[in-house]
Amino acid sequence: MTSQVRGVQLARLLGQWHALPGRRRSPDYAALAGAVRGLLADGRLPLGVRLPAERELAEALRISRTTVTAAYRQLRESGHLASRRGAGSWTMLPGTHRVASTGLWTPLDDRDMIDLGVAALAAPPELLPAARAAAEDLPRYLGGAGYHPTGVIELREAVAAGYTARGLPTSPDQIMVTSGTQHALDLVLRLALAPGGNVLVESPTYPNALAALAARRARITTHGLATDAAGWDADLLLGSLRQGRPKLAYLIPDFQNPTGHLMPAELRERVVAAAHAAGTDLVIDESFVDLPLDGTELPPPVATFDRHSRVISIGGMSKPYWGGLRIGWVRASAPQVQRLAAARVGVDMASPVLDQLVAVHLLADAPAIVAARRTQLAAQRDALTDALARRLPDWRVTAPRGGVTLWVELDGPISSALARAAEEVGVRLAPGPRFGLDGTLERFLRLPFTLPAADLAEAVGRLAAVRYDLDRASRPRWQEPAVIA
Ligand SMILES: Cc1ncc(COP(=O)(O)O)c(C=O)c1O
Known part of the structure; x- marks a missing residue:
């Protein structure tokens, strides 16, 4: 190319x-x-x-x-x-660089770098015991070839039980295990979207979802989210479905990445009805559904309102547990799962058995692990918002009721310039434009609160210094001279 x-x-x-x-x-x-x-x-x-x-x-x-x-x-x-x-x-990039988990290139020798580009937690202490227990389980699988295109049955049962407990009765044959939520999205797009198909996404949205859509050469239209707590504008969103009749809409209703918005139950129901009327398939990314904070109550899953197999839900272990597991899943109708599994043999055949068994053990311990994650995240969110209020009081922050990110409104269209300057002082940022399509969103910055509180406070201190420097930078010298005649 x-x-x-x-x-x-x-x-x-x-x-x-x-x-x-x-x-x-x-x-x-x-x-x-x-x-x-x-x-x-x-x-x-x-x-x-x-x-x-x-x-x-x-x-x-x-x-x-x-x-x-x-x-x-x-x-x-x-x-x-x-x-x-x-x-x-x-x-090109010098040999001293590697590809970071964001897909971006980063220096190899960056131990002092505080990475605010990644919105994911380090592994919980329960991971190692879960891995040891999984290794003990492995002999049960070693007699077979080890290929399970829809996933090992124990994990499918555990994931199905999770949906059922959330009020959405689900059988294991409605679940396909994937190698992460991103993989789930890619597979669903292969099945549900012809190249060049029309897709509706939120703006801002998750950048790697945009990358998956770009790989399908999707024609993308956006629904702009409000910066206040409301998030989605019901009339505009339903209007985009009715008038645009996209083939597919990709939405993140549970603590949306990056804004942290939570879609209310009533809108969920109306979106499903409008999608059905428009012939639109809904891909609902539930990556953050396990992470409500401050006792926030979750609305029913979007698929609860689905009567016509219009809703495909995707989710995974990365946010509540650990990204390094690479375990995700699709919840769809049983025939859709069969079609996805058939498509998958042309891609990666199946997910690793051992990792799936680790996931089974973690899910068995879910209430304790997830409760500890929520407590940790709430404390880190508060540390980050406090540090911002003290050091960068002109930035506007609405604390989210869940998830792992703040969507900060800056005091000017400086997000990319700030990210470049921050790199110089050892803070990696994901600037606003990465979450949109057309280089807009320069007034916004996503800040995850997945690092320890001390790192977050240190990062904010460095950002405050850099922000001050941006103001002191000289004005461009080659502005057009005024004509003197
Ligand atoms: C909304 C959303 N979807 C998908 C992913 C990818 O998750 P996974 O690591 O399970 O592939 C992320 C990770 O940041 C995300 O925020």
Whole structure:
């Protein structure tokens, strides 16, 4: 795949690059090179794309070609650009980088980095005993070939029992175990969406869901969520379903990522009815359903209102238990599960047996594990909101009633610039635009509260310092001169 970014496109991505912190101290070419490195670090400029020719970028940015030449030279020297004479220059990363769990590239030697790009907890203490007990169970499976495309029966029973306990009677043949919720989404899209199909998603939404949709070349329309506690606008959401008649809608009604919103029961019922009338399949991501905080009561699962097999629910172990388990699932009708399992043999055949057995043991201990997670998350959320109120009082925060993230409204459209500057002081951020489609959401930042309180307070301190520096950065010097006639 060869792709190329044109001068005007790169200029748009670079935005206010000349206003980055420290600008007063660094020459233009270094600031430009730094801004390109920042775009690579936050994933907005992919690896292996051809950058515009020097002259083209100089014209798009209205700066001298020598500045671009010097910036490209610096990027080559730092290992961020490979050039072949006469052919062009391609983005790359120096060998000291690895792919982070966010899918982004991060430095290898980043032990001091506080990673606020990932919204997931470290493993609970119960994980190791669960793994040992699972190994003891393994002999029961070793006599067979070990391929279970829908999952081992014990785990399917445990997951089905979880739904039934939430008021949604479910049998094990309605469950397919997957290698994580993301895998569940990918499989469902393969089955339910032809390439180029029309999909409705929330904005902001989970970036890796957008990546899965992009892989299906989906045509995406968005429903904008309000920043206040209401979240979804019922009329607009139902109107988008009725008028747009998308093939599929992907929604996260339980402590939405990134906003933390919880969809009320009444809207759940109306969304299912509207989807049925419009011929839309609903993919409901329940990744955070186990994590209500402060005793918040959960509305019924969206699938409770489904009479026509319109709702496919996906979920998994990553948020309440551990992402490293890579265990997720799909809840659908039994025939849909059979079709998904058939599609899966062309992808990965089945999930690992041992990991599924670990999941069975963790689910057997669910009430205790999940209660401890909620207590921990509520305390960390409060530590984060307190630190923000003290150090960055102009940022607006609505504390969510569950989940693991704050969706912060910043005091200006500075999210990407802040993320680049924060990287310099050892804080990794996921800037607002990563949660949308079109480079908007610059006024927003997702902050997870999955790290210990002390790390969160330290990170906020560093962000406050960097925020102050952004203001002190010099104004662009090459604004059009006023005509004097
Ligand atoms: C809404 C949502 N869906 C899916 C995932 C991916 O989960 P998993 O690790 O189970 O693949 C995440 C993880 O952040 C998420 O927030």
